[in-house]
Amino acid sequence: MGAVLATAVSMPAMAEVTESTPGAIKGVDLMAAWVGAGAPNGAFSYKDMSGNSTSASFDADILPLFTKDDIWGDDTASCASCHSGNTEESLHEMDLTSYAGIMLGGDVLAKPPGVPLFGQSKIGATDYDWGHSKMKERLRNNRMPPNVEFDITEENRDGPCKVNADKGCEVGMMAEWVGAGAKDDASFKANILPMFTQDDYWGEDTASCASCHSGNTEESLHEMDLTSYAGIMLGGDVLAKPPGVPLFGQSTIGGTDYDWGHSKMKGRLRNNRMPPNVEFDITEENRDGQIVAHGSR
DSSP: OOOOOOOSOOOOTTOOOOTTSTTEEEHHHHHHHHHHTTOOSSEEEEEOTTSOEEEEEIIIIIHHHHHOTTTTSTTOOOGGGTOBSSSTTSGGGOBOSSHHHHHHOBOTTSSSOOBOSSSOSSTTOOOOOGGGOHHHHHHHOOOSSTTOOOOSSSTTTTOOOSSOGGGTHHHHHHHHHHHTTOOOSHHIIIIIHHHHHOTTTTSTTOOOGGGTOBSSSTTSGGGOBOSSHHHHHHOBOTTSSSOOBOSSSOSSTTOOOOOGGGOHHHHHHHOOOSSTTOOOOSSSTTTTOOEEETTOO
């Protein structure tokens, strides 16, 4: 098991944390509980994996998720090792070393400043929305497609430049297609569909997206079919009730109010798996991080 959170409770230094450990919870779920409580700079409570209510606090339980090495797994650096201040030298001009820094969000030196991390409508707002937060997106999204090498810089974020390099490489080209109405036309068939169906398209030894997302069945990951225009437009989780999660920022399946900036597809293709060095797992097993527990070390 991975490292656990530091508190004042006296227990063995390397106590193993399992699902039955009092206070045990996945790291991402712990952060979700904190955000759901209003992201306080102080006390809150959460339900552990056994359904028991557990007392926690920002300093003891949340801040270490950002500041401790190995908290997300063996040989993982802390988030704050790369996001250490609101400076140009800190990645995304972001400071994850304190409550104040975390609440300032990313791109703090930009104009207008700040990108909220927890789904707020703007920096300083308290309308938290974990389901649409940048932090949840970063922590839970595996780097797609599988086997694309992690690159902490922006250099590999838009994929290869096989076509239209002047438009931001492949991800940029998909953005252009979505912005033009995501049509099932000759350009889609020639330039967009191969991004989903061809092996090695996104780099050496990368399987096609469609190799894992091959149909609207329970066996296909996220019940998603990326083999055709019709399948792509049905989105993910097609067998769920209500069915479908739009891939291109639409408000509903079948909608044409495309919004690439907030699309699931952009999030999947551009987000490096955070934090660095977390082993890729194509299943859901590692998506919510290590099991941590209040009072275990």
